[in-house]
Amino acid sequence: MAIEFKAVSYEYSPNTPFAYVALKNINLSIQVGKITAIIGATGSGKSTLVQHLNALLIPTQGEVVVLDKTLYAHSKNTQLKALRQKVGLVFQFPEAQLFEETIEKDVGFGPKNFGVPPEEIKQRVIDSLKMVGLDETYLDLSPFELSGGQKRRVAIAGILAINPDVLVLDEPTAGLDPQGAQQMMALFVNLNRTYQKTILIVTHNMEQVLDYADDVVVMEKGEVVSQGKARAFFKDKELLDRLDIVAPPVVTLRDQLMGNGFTLSEDAFDLDTIAREIAREVGHE
Amino acid sequence: MIVSIKNLNFAYDESNPTIKDLSLGIKKGSYNTIIGHNGSGKSTIAKLLLGLLEKQSGTIEIDGQELTDKTVYLIRDKIGIVFQNPDNQFIGSTVRDDIAFGLENHQVDPKDMDAIIMEFAGQVGMLDFLEHEPTKLSGGQKQRVAIAGVLAMHPDILILDEATSMLDPKGKKEVNDLVRSIYETEKTTIISITHDIEEVSGSDYVFVMSQGQLAMEGKPQDILLRKQELFDLSLDVPFSVKVSDAFKRQGIHFTQELDLEGMVRELWQLNSKQ
Numbered sequence: 001m002a003i004e005f006k007a008v009s010y011e012y013s014p015n016t017p018f019a020y021v022a023l024k025n026i027n028l029s030i031q032v033g034k035i036t037a038i039i040g041a042t043g044s045g046k047s048t049l050v051q052h053l054n055a056l057l058i059p060t061q062g063e064v065v066v067l068d069k070t071l072y073a074h075s076k077n078t079q080l081k082a083l084r085q086k087v088g089l090v091f092q093f094p095e096a097q098l099f100e101e102t103i104e105k106d107v108g109f110g111p112k113n114f115g116v117p118p119e120e121i122k123q124r125v126i127d128s129l130k131m132v133g134l135d136e137t138y139l140d141l142s143p144f145e146l147s148g149g150q151k152r153r154v155a156i157a158g159i160l161a162i163n164p165d166v167l168v169l170d171e172p173t174a175g176l177d178p179q180g181a182q183q184m185m186a187l188f189v190n191l192n193r194t195y196q197k198t199i200l201i202v203t204h205n206m207e208q209v210l211d212y213a214d215d216v217v218v219m220e221k222g223e224v225v226s227q228g229k230a231r232a233f234f235k236d237k238e239l240l241d242r243l244d245i246v247a248p249p250v251v252t253l254r255d256q257l258m259g260n261g262f263t264l265s266e267d268a269f270d271l272d273t274i275a276r277e278i279a280r281e282v283g284h285e
Numbered sequence: 286m287i288v289s290i291k292n293l294n295f296a297y298d299e300s301n302p303t304i305k306d307l308s309l310g311i312k313k314g315s316y317n318t319i320i321g322h323n324g325s326g327k328s329t330i331a332k333l334l335l336g337l338l339e340k341q342s343g344t345i346e347i348d349g350q351e352l353t354d355k356t357v358y359l360i361r362d363k364i365g366i367v368f369q370n371p372d373n374q375f376i377g378s379t380v381r382d383d384i385a386f387g388l389e390n391h392q393v394d395p396k397d398m399d400a401i402i403m404e405f406a407g408q409v410g411m412l413d414f415l416e417h418e419p420t421k422l423s424g425g426q427k428q429r430v431a432i433a434g435v436l437a438m439h440p441d442i443l444i445l446d447e448a449t450s451m452l453d454p455k456g457k458k459e460v461n462d463l464v465r466s467i468y469e470t471e472k473t474t475i476i477s478i479t480h481d482i483e484e485v486s487g488s489d490y491v492f493v494m495s496q497g498q499l500a501m502e503g504k505p506q507d508i509l510l511r512k513q514e515l516f517d518l519s520l521d522v523p524f525s526v527k528v529s530d531a532f533k534r535q536g537i538h539f540t541q542e543l544d545l546e547g548m549v550r551e552l553w554q555l556n557s558k559q
Contacts, residue, residue: 180322
């Protein structure tokens with residue numbers, strides 16, 4: 001089982017004056033079971049890329065392998081429903097898509113559409129709400145009575161209720177306050193570790209990439225310009241400079257300390273480890 | 286005080302008021318930040334200042350003039366606002382048309398418009414994009430066009446309602462740098478509603494909102510060190526304060542907690558003393 005892009009290009013409105021090539025010859029392999037961050041400036045093709053994962057977009061060239069399904073350019077791709085059940089896509093500000101009277105109905109809308117038997121739907125709704133940290137007392141509430149962060153959780157539960165193996169999230173913490181954002185990221189880590197979901201996150205927040213992602217994919221002007229392990233990526237100063245990416249402050253701190261003659265281990269990427277190692281070095285234990 | 290709010294109350298829903306007996310003052314020409322968790326009432330204040338929402342009681346004075354049904358249009362001329370989502374505030378089909386829209390509404394003579402558009406597009410660094418479609422710009426560029434449209438009205442007060450929260454790091458820096466230069470060169474009063482704790486560090490004065498009330502106010506260097514209170518309000522502290530905390534747990538105390546380079550220097554001194 002894999003997620004792979006093989007020589008994929010995507011052009012919006014081909015053969016019209018508005019034609020625009022958003023993806024250019026993408027070759028990319030995404031690890032199943034991991035958390036992968038997709039980064040890059042606005043307009044670099046991140047959203048176009050992830051919309052291929054559940055066949056909202058079909059490549060105009062090349063092929064995309066998603067688990068047991070392959071999407072081909074120039075071909076009538078059928079049986080997409082099964083794929084869409086395996087890959088859940090959460091757009092930016094998903095709370096704007098809530099519409100039902102109760103949270104139970106809203107979260108149950110997806111499974112109902114996929115033909116899940118009614119008696120099973122309720123259990124799925126309860127399970128999905130639990131995954132996002134909301135209990136059964138929420139079932140009868142209107143989704144519109146909740147705070148912004150809670151609404152977003154309900155919207156994500158609506159996708160989880162379809163029981164996807166892969167969850168793709170486009171800037172899931174945009175607009176949340178700092179603790180709301182942290183709780184949201186903790187939720188994705190839990191979905192990955194406890195429920196073995198493969199997670200792809202489009203984000204601008206480099207601290208999140210460093211703290212939570214296993215792998216990172218960097219896009220620029222429709223091309224993948226780097227892919228690899230998140231930590232190794234942030235150690236490569238030359239690459240960061242070339243890609244015009246500002247490293248998270250903890251990486252800058254590491255550099256400053258090492259520039260001042262301190263030695264830090266390869267794994268010292270969080271403040272407590274850094275402080276502990278430095279304390280040992282200055283004989284302060 | 287260019288903004289003076291006294292005993293202000295407002296509720297979307299009577300049983301759960303959004304602004305509760307709020308009083309605050311903002312100094313002319315100062316850079317203010319307002320922080321607070323989601324739902325604390327930050328954005329509601331901005332809408333009340335503009336008269337987009339109607340207060341239930343209390344008074345709002347802008348530049349010595351009380352906000353009432355009669356003065357609301359005069360007051361709106363003094364305040365420019367830029368919202369969070371750059372895609373929700375474009376009217377024109379080109380950058381030029383979009384900046385012109387505000388001018389047309391203010392019955393600026395069409396003969397003068399071109400010069401004004403050039404001036405403000407230039408100030409925000411978007412002169413090369415006048416004929417571009419706003420929807421095709423990057424997030425940072427869109428917000429800069431929105432700011433140009435607002436500046437062309439010569440506001441005394443510029444309100445930014447989470448104007449950088451949807452931008453990538455580069456776009457965020459573009460907008461923050463621009464706002465800072467407007468503050469420095471035009472002496473425009475800035476009110477920035479933000480989650481960006483580093484922007485707060487650089488402001489003159491910070492208001493911390495919680496449940497419709499002011500939980501704290503003061504200079505950032507004082508407020509940002511009140512870690513526990515900020516944490517209890519679901520807010521973040523600056524990175525340097527987190528660093529200082531981590532070292533404290535190892536028994537290393539810095540003489541100050543807001544200057545990261547200074548802290549690294551202190552560590553270096555500790556090391557060389559050994």
